[in-house]
Amino acid sequence: MNMNPTSKPLLLLGSLLLLAASTLPLQATTACVPREWDALLAFKRGITSDPLGLLTSWKEDDHDCCRWRGVTCSNLTGHVLRLHLNGGYDLDRFELVGLVGEISPQLLHLDHIEHLDLSINSLEGPSGQIPKFLGSMNSLRYLNLSSIPFTGTVPPQLGNLSNLRYLDLSDMEGGVHLTDISWLPRLGSLKFLNLTYIDLSAASDWPYVMNMIPSLRVLSLSFCRLQRANQSLTHFNLTKLEKLDLSMNYFDHPYASCWFWNLTILKFLDLSQNRLYDQLPIALGDMTSLRVLRISNNDLGSMAPNLLRNLCNLEVLDLDESLSGGNMTELFGSLPQCSSSKLSELKMSYNNINGSLPAGLFRQFPNLVTLDMSINLITGPLPVEIGMLDSLTYLNLRGNNLEGVITEEHFVSLKSLKYIDLSDNQLLKIVVDPGWLAPFTLEEARFASCQMGPRFPSLAPVVS
Incomplete structure (x- = not known):
């Protein structure tokens, strides 16, 4: 067949347009998957109070659940991918303000959900327990149940969530404990783990278990009633760990015996209020990635000369109630000595520090936002x-x-x-x-x- 020369470019253009159209993501052909619409309404029926109006838009006569507040769906399939319904705090009354009720097992019908945030709500229900069925939501990558006043134990079924990257079970002040933590390493992709206020006093093997989750970047175990941190680890797998919060526990042993001083990639280390004592180890001086170091309310005694001088990335240094004395000039020599200091918060109150404030302190740290040196013996x-x-x-x-x-x-x-x-x-x-x-x-x-x-x-x- 003979073709007009001008028709060839038009044919080529048409082919390109067809190809482009075939590669565009298809919009969902249905407003919402009916089974998932039912599951969300079942969840709403389990709610007895909604003071923030989080579920006001969830109406039975609206079959497009993808438009409901807190719900995010796939544009391609219409499946629910995210359910984000966190509550809030009434700062005047010091109490939670959010959903009251229980977490419906009908959420299991959200087969494709990857993100579930029900934090800061009163969703403990009649049992008061963390629902075991959450361990069957296999697509979850993000789970936040923080500040829900659950009681009892953390169900080991959560170890089935092999795709999980983020797990926050913190601030469950109803009294949650975790005796067997052997299921945690099954979360092989976990990057963020916050168990603050979970009672781990019976989990003496906690460093060994955490060391079996090499993907971890953030580990928060504050107020967990941990008894010690002086276990001996022969090999460190936590090579990606950037934040370690072990504050408010009961270690009561020397600083130097702690297991984590070789984690030189750490950017955040909080050891506040742990009854740790004696000198900080020389290895701390090699943790040059540190941005935040909090060691307040321990018994450090004195600071070794030049210990922190190479920590040039340090932004926060909290030494409140940790020293038994010392001269201001000598302490200044122990602080970071860098051509370009990033230090913005320096706290050294209640330390019996004597001597005068050196003028170089303020020239060395020109970016200070917070300076607290109260209740000392500083003169001049x-x-x-x-x-x-x-x-x-x-x-x-x-x-x-x-x-x-x-x-x-x-x-x-x-x-x-x-x-x-x-x-x-x-x-x-x-x-x-x-x-x-x-x-x-x-x-x-x-x-x-x-x-x-x-x-x-x-x-x-x-x-x-």
Whole structure:
């Protein structure tokens, strides 16, 4: 067949358009899979109270459940992929505000669901237990049941969720315990695990079990009543772990005997309130990826010289109530000594630190947002260099023996300052011109026992 030369490009264009159309994702031919629509309505029938109106849009006369609040469907198949119905907190009454009722087993009909977030709700139901049937939702990659007041034990059936990447069972303050944790390594793809407030006191093998989940990046075991962290691991599989929170447990043994000091990729380490004691190990100085280090409310004694000087990525250092004393100049030498410091939060209160504040402290850490060195034995003047900390929001130096005169120069660039407490420094005198215009707007100021006056500009509500 002879073709007009001009028809060839048109034919080619038509072929390309057909090819493009064939590769476009098809929209769901049905608004919602009927079986899954039924399952969601069954879940709603199990809810006795909905103060936030999370399920207001879930109506029986609307068969497009993909448009309902908290529901996300596949554009290709119409199957429900995500159910996100987290509640909230009433900060005035210190209580949960969310759905009240139970989790319907009809959710098992959501065969393709990958994301289930029912956190911060009262969905414990009559049994009060975490439903075992959740372990049969095999497509789940994300499961968040945090802040639901369950009781009893965590069902080992959750170990069947082999696709799970994220598991949050934290803050179940109804009293949940976990004795046998041998099922956890079956979650071979798990990256995030938060068991905060789960009672793990009977799980003495917890480091060995966690070490069998090499995919872990975040591990939070705060308030878990763990008895010790000095187990001996011959081989470390947690080579991807970036965050480790072991705060508020009962270790009561030397820092150096802890098993995790070789995890040099860690970016976050919280060991607060664990009754750990003695010197921090030299290995801490090799954890150069650390951004957050919290070791408050332990018994460190003293800080080894130069221990932290190479931790140039450190953004938060919390040493509150951890030292038994020390000289300010020597401690300054132990802190990160980097050409470009990232430190934004430095907390060293209640440590019996003596000596004067070195001017270099503020030059070395120009990005400080929070500085708390309250309740120590610090003497001498407050260096005027503090006035250059233009990101400083919180300053607490109360309960020391500071002396000398503070003037406008100490505040010259503190444009971000919101809170200041210089109280209980009886030899400290604050003298600024009554007409001085501060570069900041304070929310709270405390100057009790300081010498002030004779007149002082109005900076904020002053609390004595």
